[in-house]
Amino acid sequence: MTFFRSLKNTLFQVLYLLLLVCGLYACASIGTPSGGDDDFTPPKFTGSEPAANALHINQKTISLLFNEYISIDKPAEKVIITPPQKKQPLIKAVGKKITVELKDSLILNTTYTFDFTNGIVDNNEKNALEGFSFAFSTGDVLDSLVISGLLLDAETLEPIPNTLVGIHSDLSDTAFTTLPFLRTSQTNETGRFWIRNVAPGTYRLFSLNDANRNFKLDAPFEALAFYDSLIVPSFEPAVRQDTIWKDSLTVDTIQTIHYTRFTPDDVVLRLFQEKFEQQYLLKTTRSDARRFTMEFNAPVEEKPDIALLNATGKVNQADWCLPEYSADRKNITYWIKDSLVYQQDTLRIEAGYCAHDTANVLIQKTDTIRLIAKKAPTPKNKNKSATNEPQREVLTITITPSGTLEVFDTLNITVSEPLRWFDRECILLSQKVDTLWNVLNVPLMQDALNPRRYYLSPLWPYGQEYQIKIDSAAWIGIYGNWNDSLQTTLRTRTEKDYAQLFVQLTGNEFAGFGQLLDGSQKVVKEVPLEDGELAFYDIKPGKYYLRYIEDVNGNRLWDTGKYAENRQAEPVYYYSGFFELKAYMEMEQNWNIKELPIEKQKPLEITKNKPKEKQPRKNDNRNKNNGNRNNANSQSAMPGMPRMSGF
Template sequence: MIRTIAIAIICLIIFGRCAQQVSPTGGKKDSIPPTLLESNPLNKTLNFKGKKIEVFFDEYVVVDNINQKLIITPEADNPYSYKQNGMSVSLSFKNEFKDSTTYTLNFGDAIRDFAEKNPAKNLKLVFSTGSTLDSGRVYGTLKDIKTNKPIFDALVGLYNLSDTLNIAKQKPYYFSRTDSSGVFSIENIQTRDYKLIAIDDKNRNMLYNAKDERMGFLSKPVTAGSDSASYNLNMFLSDNTALKIQRTIPRVNNYAVVFSKSIEKVDVKFMNNDTLPYMLENGAALKFFNVQPHPDSTLVKLTVTDSLGTVTDFEQKIAFQAQRGKERQRDPFNMTTKPEGNKALTNTFTYTLNLNKPVQFLDDKNITLITDSLTHEPLSAFKYRWDPTRTTLSIEAKSFAKDTIKWDFPKGSMLSVEGDTLPKTLLKHPVLNEENYGQIRGAIVNADTSMRYIIELVDEQYKLIETQYTSPYTFIHIPQGKYYIRVTLDANRNRRWDTGELDKDKQPEAIYYLPDKILLKANFELNDVNVTLPK
């Protein structure tokens, strides 16, 4: 009998372990989000004095990154902990909420159902610690000024009006985040005037980082009323941090001065009757080259203009590392071109060479443009010019080739300031076939005759294809594809877009888009592609 019972127990254990619990197969997938049944306090409660908030749902729920996704306005500076308990979630705050204030808790998609992780929709709780609920509202849309595309998850804030407002150190009093359409809405706020500012807030600390975050603002205060108008903001990069020399990189062959941000131009003045070749590299570094003879150190005065047009002066000592060994290791001498290799050229064209070192010698008699096997025209036959650092060469050329345009650079025809040369290089470009390209013509409508414009053709990825500065405009030899027309109001006539500055209450130069995307076919002309500007 005992043996029989033992065998039965063993069988139960074995079969029990073998049995697996599996979810039932088939059936319709749950797509219904959890529904809020009750909250404590109730929505729109008055005179709330507690420190704990609870929300109850019709199914089991989980919490997803609530510390990042829960938006509490006005910003409470009141730490909390949370606890999920089956079909409810509770928040326990450290301190009581500020008296006579309306608070909004917007949970976003922080609470989801347990099974399919469907987020609760429009989950928001409003309560007041006073006897009334604030009814003010500010709403609108947010777009990137360069692409005209809506911006998702940017912080849009209402700041108290102040002459000393510093959004790098001060958080907004009320705020919201944009949805995927760039729409924001800040509700249940005090009815008064505010400064409306939007920032990328990539690290979600609600403070502005000018180095890599976009921002946008309205110059005039906005009034938060129950019937207030919609506000549209454009965001832009505006690095207003002070320009500094971030570091220096001394080497045997060169000495680099690296700035804290991109610069537009730099003027170099040698202070002790010395001179060194130099170039601007990657937009934020100034590289000096070690050529003999020169003193152990060279003092230079740098006058640097940043992207905002701010001019800063520096004095810098250039001192190269001491040489070790017989020969100095040099960076290879190389060249890129615009247009890039194998891109089609018309028979009359502008050609640009970009070198990674200043050039000390150019043999314009041996560098030739090859039209056919018998016709070789030297570079000296064409108009060309160097930039101030002799690292960019622009050539205006003309060819009679029928199929292929070739540039021949013999070895030794170009020497850098370090004495090295390019290897023998043959660059080839097919001759452009007019039938494979199209044209776009149009004008600026409602144009101010005193204003200058920058008219740009960009592709679907907003890569610049061509620029013109007069209306009517014509873009020719455009490959088949989809494009946008972008118009910048060039207020200061410097033929470049200028950004805005919050500290100076300066808005960026306005940019307008042709509303519809342009579809251009090969061997086709589009006429009257006009951009209408607001009056």
């Protein structure tokens, strides 16, 4: 009996030792922690000093507390304080707390709003607390009305992000240019804005790309928008339906939510840049002995006055050089005609041109410019037996397009230097009829800006073959160079290679023109509105988009606005769909340009500033319970304020 009791104790001791060894091994094993599910939840506001929406506040430092460690992304840009501050406040985030220290004196009986837009993010995953704002009042009342809307580019209808929007209670036209905004906010990434804590009253609404951050329009290069009507903010009780999801496919419940709707909440502002480019001379270069170029910052409207300075005095431009303008009129190349002039290594010229002074006033300016010719590199002579006689320069001729000619094309002929003389009889354009070439009597037109470019622009029928023939020495340049003979053949496409599009347009107030766009928004074809129709003939097969511009002044251009004249930019409308055109197709379409609100017209496919979808940062192992969250109020309201309606 004693033996069995002893054996039993021994077995228990061995088992205990085995369990102890296993436990120690498990503790010593090194493993990789799973880390849990990804965090997609933004920080939550938990408290503040002073309290949110408090009254009779006289302290200039506020503290905001959150449920996790946070930081502020670009506080100087993303934190908007109303009323606007003259001195930059001190804004910092430490741990779970944000501190804002105002440097300006507090204004009595005023509601202060601290709009953090999307600047508050958690430290780890950078989840942004969208639309968070905080408010208090220095008086007896906390103003609580809201004005909201959307800011679009006037020409392209693109949503404009990160741009100031503000109001004035002073209804005069000069308030925008002389006074800072009374209350202000900033558009978010999709161009939407909310001006919060507005007092009852009547206001004018503006937007400003405020380059100098003084909250008023005082620079000609600042883009702006102004609303034509007066704004009277108000509120009303409203109801909406909120859906709660069990998961991504299953609806849990649909709740009826009663809330306060602040109006107006559908204002659309159209931002434009007034027509202004500061004009000044960038540089003057002499790329080779026979020409020099003046490069300007903006298109040249008035022709500069160029004079050559030599020992005997001034030589007028017409006697010694010939100007050539670039397509955008920003650069002018002067071809020196006189060999006694271009053979000089150094030239002195007097240039009189228009430029803006420091007050942005266009004045006449005169400069004396010294031009030194760049020496051409000496070509290496690989053939030692070759003679040292200089080779003849050839006047080169370039014809575009080549090969295939569209029926709507203009034939461009460009020569390498301006012409002194040409024989029109030695330049032949012929059309092939059966087996014969019939010479066409088509005028040769010189370009108004570029003296080296000429045009042939007849009506090109479908499916025809053409030939251009230029005899040798038919054209002679100003430096005595002549052309070699040239012959090229062109062919137009057949009618079956093209599509036709006819759009019956309604809803317009003014005559205008339609523009057919490709996927990159490049204008492919432009036609005027005639008898209510936009007729696009001879279009290459492809996918196209359409916009219409109301041409208020009838100049066949889109014109920007001007605030001093209370003139908006010319209205632009986009067809909300697209046209998939195939060869030999004829399509008709009706389009009421005001059937859809302007903010819903532009197709998403060609919208550059698209709404951004939040993507998982590491993996997609979301907690299934996340589907139960109610995301109906995506606009985080100010603490203590009712939720606001959007679009």
